Amino acid sequence: MENSPVRTERIERVLELRRQRPRSWFLRVSWLIALAMIAWAWASSGPLLGRLSAERRRQNFLNFCGELVPSPVQKSGNWLEAFPWAWELLAEDGFIALLITVGIATAAIILAGAFVLPLLPLASRQLARPGPFGVWPGRGGRIGRIWWRLIGPATRFGFVLCRAIPEYLIAFLLLSLIGAHRGTGEFRYENAWPLVLALAIHNLGILGRLWGEVVENADGAAPTHGIASGGSRSGVYATRVLPAGFNRFLIYFFYRWETCVKDATVLGMLGLLTLGKLIALSKGFFWDEMFFYILLGSAVILVGDLFSTYLRKRLR
Amino acid sequence: MSAHVGLPRSLAGRLGARRWVVVGIAITFLICAWSLGLTPAGLVPPDARHWERTGNFFAAALSPAMDYQDPDTPDDANPIWLKGLLGLFHTLRYAFGAMSIAIPLALVMGFLGASAWWPERRGPLLGVLLRGVFITCRFVMSLARSIHELIWALLLLSAFGMSPLAGMMALALPFSGTLGKVFSELIDEEAREAAQALQAVGHGPIQTFLVGIFPGALPNLITYSFYRFECALRSSAVLGFVGIETIGLYIQLSHEEFFYHEVWTYLYFLLALIVIVDLWSAGIRRHLNPATEWRTVR
Amino acid sequence: MPEPSFDCIGVTCRFGSLVAVDQVSLTIETGEQLALIGPSGSGKTTLLRVLNTMRAPDEGTLSVFGAPIEGNDSRELRRLRSRIATIPQHLGLVPNLSVIQNVILGRGGRRGTARSLRDILFPSRSDTLAIHEILERVGIEEKLYQRTAQLSGGQQQRVAIARALFQEPEVLLADEPVSAVDPARARDTVKLLVELAKERAFTLCLSLHHLELALEFLPRLVGMRHGAVVLDGSPDSLDEGELADLYRLDQAEMMADA
Numbered sequence: 098m099e100n101s102p103v104r105t106e107r108i109e110r111v112l113e114l115r116r117q118r119p120r121s122w123f124l125r126v127s128w129l130i131a132l133a134m135i136a137w138a139w140a141s142s143g144p145l146l147g148r149l150s151a152e153r154r155r156q157n158f159l160n161f162c163g164e165l166v167p168s169p170v171q172k173s174g175n176w177l178e179a180f181p182w183a184w185e186l187l188a189e190d191g192f193i194a195l196l197i198t199v200g201i202a203t204a205a206i207i208l209a210g211a212f213v214l215p216l217l218p219l220a221s222r223q224l225a226r227p228g229p230f231g232v233w234p235g236r237g238g239r240i241g242r243i244w245w246r247l248i249g250p251a252t253r254f255g256f257v258l259c260r261a262i263p264e265y266l267i268a269f270l271l272l273s274l275i276g277a278h279r280g281t282g283e284f285r286y287e288n289a290w291p292l293v294l295a296l297a298i299h300n301l302g303i304l305g306r307l308w309g310e311v312v313e314n315a316d317g318a319a320p321t322h323g324i325a326s327g328g329s330r331s332g333v334y335a336t337r338v339l340p341a342g343f344n345r346f347l348i349y350f351f352y353r354w355e356t357c358v359k360d361a362t363v364l365g366m367l368g369l370l371t372l373g374k375l376i377a378l379s380k381g382f383f384w385d386e387m388f389f390y391i392l393l394g395s396a397v398i399l400v401g402d403l404f405s406t407y408l409r410k411r412l413r
Numbered sequence: 414m415s416a417h418v419g420l421p422r423s424l425a426g427r428l429g430a431r432r433w434v435v436v437g438i439a440i441t442f443l444i445c446a447w448s449l450g451l452t453p454a455g456l457v458p459p460d461a462r463h464w465e466r467t468g469n470f471f472a473a474a475l476s477p478a479m480d481y482q483d484p485d486t487p488d489d490a491n492p493i494w495l496k497g498l499l500g501l502f503h504t505l506r507y508a509f510g511a512m513s514i515a516i517p518l519a520l521v522m523g524f525l526g527a528s529a530w531w532p533e534r535r536g537p538l539l540g541v542l543l544r545g546v547f548i549t550c551r552f553v554m555s556l557a558r559s560i561h562e563l564i565w566a567l568l569l570l571s572a573f574g575m576s577p578l579a580g581m582m583a584l585a586l587p588f589s590g591t592l593g594k595v596f597s598e599l600i601d602e603e604a605r606e607a608a609q610a611l612q613a614v615g616h617g618p619i620q621t622f623l624v625g626i627f628p629g630a631l632p633n634l635i636t637y638s639f640y641r642f643e644c645a646l647r648s649s650a651v652l653g654f655v656g657i658e659t660i661g662l663y664i665q666l667s668h669e670e671f672f673y674h675e676v677w678t679y680l681y682f683l684l685a686l687i688v689i690v691d692l693w694s695a696g697i698r699r700h701l702n703p704a705t706e707w708r709t710v711r
Numbered sequence: 712m713p714e715p716s717f718d719c720i721g722v723t724c725r726f727g728s729l730v731a732v733d734q735v736s737l738t739i740e741t742g743e744q745l746a747l748i749g750p751s752g753s754g755k756t757t758l759l760r761v762l763n764t765m766r767a768p769d770e771g772t773l774s775v776f777g778a779p780i781e782g783n784d785s786r787e788l789r790r791l792r793s794r795i796a797t798i799p800q801h802l803g804l805v806p807n808l809s810v811i812q813n814v815i816l817g818r819g820g821r822r823g824t825a826r827s828l829r830d831i832l833f834p835s836r837s838d839t840l841a842i843h844e845i846l847e848r849v850g851i852e853e854k855l856y857q858r859t860a861q862l863s864g865g866q867q868q869r870v871a872i873a874r875a876l877f878q879e880p881e882v883l884l885a886d887e888p889v890s891a892v893d894p895a896r897a898r899d900t901v902k903l904l905v906e907l908a909k910e911r912a913f914t915l916c917l918s919l920h921h922l923e924l925a926l927e928f929l930p931r932l933v934g935m936r937h938g939a940v941v942l943d944g945s946p947d948s949l950d951e952g953e954l955a956d957l958y959r960l961d962q963a964e965m966m967a968d969a
Contacts, residue, residue: 104840111843111855118809118856121700127693131509138509147576154573161572197449204445207438261687262680263647265563265654266664270676273668274467276459279450290455343431363561380567391564398559532785610803613763614878615793615820616827624816624827629805702807702860 164384171385186389190375194390195397198371201289201364202357205296210350212297213304216252218334220305221312223320225249229330230321256309260302268295268364277369287369295364296357307349311342344412351408355401362394470673477681478674482667493675497682500660504686507652507659508645510577511584515645516638518589523596526550529608530600530622551597557590562648566655580657584645595637599630632701639694646690650683713741714777716882716914717762721771724757724938731757733938734771739916741881744908746925746932747918750958754938755918756800759884762916763795764788776881793820796880796913800887802871806860810851810870813859814842817877845873849903865896872900876907882914883907889921897921901928922954 139145146154163171169178218224227245228234234242271291279288315338323333339346365373372394379386445451458464481493491499524530525546532539560568566583573579600622611625612618653661660683667675717739724732732754739745739762747755760766761773764780773780775791783791796817804813812831815838819827830838839855846852849869854862859870868888875883885904889897901917905928908915919925925932926946934942934957942953 107840107843110852111839114843114853114855119858123696123700127697134505134509135513138506138513142506142510142577142581145576145578147574147579149574157574158572200445200449204442204449204451207442207445210438211442257688257691258684261647261684261691263651263661265651266661266680269654269665270470270668274458274463274470275456276463279452279455279459286450288455289449289451293449293451294456340431347434359559359561363563366563376564376567380571384571391560391568394564395556395559399555402555402559606799606801606803607805609765610797610799611816611819613765613792613797613799613803614795614817615789615791616816617789617824620819620824620827623824624819624831625805628808628812628831632807 161384165388167385167389168383183389186386187393191372191390191393194365194370194372194375195393197289198361198365198373198394199358199397201292201371202296202354202361204289205293205361206300206350206354206357208293208297209300209304209353213301213308214339216255216305217308217312218330218338219248220252220256220309221334221338222249223313223317224330224334224338225252229324229333230317232321232324253305253309256302256305258302259298260300260306262299264295264299264360265364265367267298268292268367271295272367272369289370292361292364292367292370296360299360300353300357303353304349307353308342308346311345311349312338315342348409348412351405355398355405358401359394359398466671469671470676473673473677476674477678478672479678482672482675483670493678496663497660497679500663500679501682501686504646504649504653504659504661504683507577507580507584507649507657508642510581511588511645511649512638512642514581514585515589515592515641518585519592519596522550522554522589522593523600524622526554526593526597527600529605529626530618532612532618551594554590554593554597557586558594559590560587562587563651563655566652566657570655570657575656580652583652584648588641588645592638592641596630596634599633599637600626603630603633635701636694636698639697643687643690643694646687715740715774716743716776718774718777719761719768719771720773722758722761722768722773723770724754724761724766725769730938732761732768735935735938735940736771737933737940737943739914741914742912743931744905744915744929745917746929747916747935748920748922748925748932748957749935750920753935755935756886757938758935759797759886759916759918763797763884764791789820793818793878794880795882795884796875796878798868798871798875798883798885798888800890802867804859804867804870804874807858809856809858810846810854810862810873811839811842811856813870814845814874814877817874818879820878842873842877845876848876848907849873865892865900868892868900872904872907876911879911880913882916885915885917887918887920889919889924898924898927905929922958 149157167179167182169182170176223230225245225248227242268291271294275288275291277288277291278285280286319337319341320333323337328336362372362376365371365375366377368374368377372390375390376387379390458467478493481490490496528543528547531543562584565586566580569579569583607625607629608621611621616625649659650661650664653659653663654665656662660679664676664679664683667673667679715738717737719735719737722732722735722737723730735754735758747758749755757766761768762775764773764775764783767780776794780788780791805816808831811834815830815834816827819830822830834842843852843855846855846869849872851862851866851869851873854866854870859867862870875885883904888904889900892900901919901924904915904917907913917925917929930945932942932944932946932949933940934954936957941957942949
């Protein structure tokens with residue numbers, strides 16, 4: 098142990114360092130707000146479990162669970178009868194709805210990606226500025242300078258707006274504007290555009306953010322070299338930034354695809370096309386069929402999840 | 414000033430094997446579009462009635478309602494801006510409540526679904542047990558994730574009747590699945606080196622987790638939780654469409670009556686809330702990771 | 712005569728078909744300072760892991776502090792490891808914890824989980840003062856409460872050294888402590904480690920691939936190549952040709968790299 102005067106000095110020094118240490122009031126205030134809001138959320142919710150008595154609720158719950166069991170099994174008690182019943186549901190509407198769901202999700206995410214790719218350099222902090230990557234931009238070009246100062250934040254804000262609106266809302270609104278059906282008489286079919294557009298717009302914002310982060314965090318050496326040898330922003334973006342980030346782009350792309358399938362399922366509840374439509378139709382009358390369709394959608398997503406995980410391992 | 418480099422003559426050569434991925438994706442899109450019957454005609458309103466509606470709708474964007482459009486509104490009803498705020502409060506309530514359930518649940522599931530804290534030398538029995546718990550947890554989380562919040566809401570409301578808890582659980586269950594999965598991945602990927610270093614000087618597995626792995630992963634956990642909270646807000650708004658009272662419900666009701674100005678009022682409220690939360694979340698990210706902040710390249 | 716810190720006899724480690732450590736027999740006495748030298752891939756890291764009991768040898772025996780480790784259960788191993796400090800190649804610090812929090816974890820092996828948690832959240836006064844003293848010794852005392860991620864690479868290395876010192880070990884194993892820093896800093900670090908080893912009387916074993924540093928500061932050099940020990944002695948007794956051979960690439964390697 099050190100002797101006393103040295104120790105006292107040390108204690109003082111440590112206390113001084115402690116006083117100086119970096120503190121973030123922003124984080125503290127945020128933390129407090131979050132806790133306060135959580136407490137308020139629980140306290141102000143009124144009767145948490147609703148107005149029914151515990152006994153009624155338990156009864157409702159058991160009844161409901163009973164209804165979920167496939168109807169042939171309910172009657173005969175034999176679970177093997179579930180298979181032909183499930184097969185019929187699949188063959189009639191289920192399988193097609195499933196394909197449509199996946200189709201809508203796929204079309205939407207591809208659209209989103211295709212439109213994000215050219216917009217991405219406009220949202221990048223390094224590329225969308227008067228002198229990309231900090232390079233001297235040269236003299237003059239006042240309008241050009243203003244453009245480059247504004248386009249970055251504007252594009253990023255555009256992405257924020259796109260992802261701020263829930264896709265269900267966009268679809269809901271678009272349906273009433275674009276209309277759910279096309280064609281007449283025999284050739285009448287359901288228009289998939291409202292759903293595809295809704296998903297595409299929403300995911301435009303999300304991919305813009307996710308892919309944008311890949312671009313921001315990427316190593317600046319290669320693109321700077323591109324500029325140094327006379328390249329333009331688009332040239333450098335296409336030939337150096339994109340190839341470098343390609344794998345991570347794919348990872349995010351498939352992750353969003355998976356979410357799109359889930360969302361596409363539910364968008365059908367607006368009344369058309371996907372598994373959601375079947376779910377909404379059978380709700381209230383055929384709980385067992387509804388449950389089957391729910392599990393069907395779930396199974397597809399689980400498979401997609403496994404595929405995604407496998408892909409991520411290969412792309413790392 | 415700069416000569417235009419442009420794309421090299423052989424983009425295929427530059428992309429290499431990746432070009433097949435791009436081509437594959439393009440072909441997939443065409444197949445989907447064709448089989449879904451997506452035509453340019455499908456993008457625009459089909460008849461005069463719809464065109465009128467569209468025109469009205471977008472025109473209303475510029476003049477959101479300051480007052481109720483329904484002439485039958487009782488005189489003592491809340492002014493519309495207050496109703497909008499209340500709608501936001503309800504939305505926030507469900508979101509905060511759901512996250513306060515989802516985060517602890519996800520921490521537990523994330524811990525059990527991670528393998529970075531397993532002791533390096535373990536007997537066969539312990540190994541099997543750990544593996545079993547690991548796989549079960551991951552499966553349960555995936556299952557919870559795969560069912561959309563709205564469907565959870567349908568199920569829970571039908572099973573338990575309308576109640577605030579049902580609404581919160583409808584959000585909390587799938588979100589704890591997503592959060593849990595991300596937590597377990599963060600734990601497994603981000604912290605292996607520190608964990609090994611600590612085990613090398615004699616820390617036990619749980620000890621390593623609590624003092625090495627968890628504090629190390631904490632900033633990313635918090636950042637991701639904030640992102641999830643933003644999603645919870647959006648989902649909470651959408652719950653309005655199944656009857657739970659959030660701002661989505663007000664939007665749906667106004668929309669049914671074609672009160673587009675009111676719809677836009679509520680939309681603007683919702684947008685404002687989400688943009689504010691987005692900014693807040695960006696601030697949190699900056700303050701949590703000061704060392705990795707983007708620096709000007711100069 | 713105290714027991715040797717480490718006694719390896721015929722230790723071999725394999726990763727699949729690759730032999731990382733090949734029949735190594737090595738004795739390290741208490742208080743010795745030695746450098747493990749050799750090109751990358753020669754098995755230095757694996758050998759250090761074996762010495763730290765983090766990996767069991769596939770063949771051969773290892774005795775630590777005079778006792779063979781074969782029969783040890785995990786509790787005994789943890790006790791052993793708490794007497795051996797390590798500085799891994801990538802330091803293994805927790806980036807968003809502060810310096811004091813990282814250093815205090817050095818003693819976590821001797822203290823239980825509950826105490827470690829308390830250490831992180833509310834470090835005791837005596838610990839804080841002791842850590843400040845150590846940080847002074849390694850030259851970064853003003854960084855006591857700084858977030859580790861905000862320090863430079865060289866400073867983070869000092870934190871790792873401080874953590875090892877706080878552990879009050881009987882042995883310090885350092886894996887390539889200077890590979891990522893510039894030559895001046897590298898020299899300072901090796902010099903510091905050797906000084907500390909003499910001051911605090913612990914056994915020191917560094918792996919290095921800077922030959923000049925090893926020759927300048929360490930009294931014993933053990934050269935490894937393809938997992939086997941090919942030379943072992945003090946700088947004076949070693950032949951220049953032997954040392955050159957250590958790093959020479961033979962035809963097959965050069966072709967393989969191309």
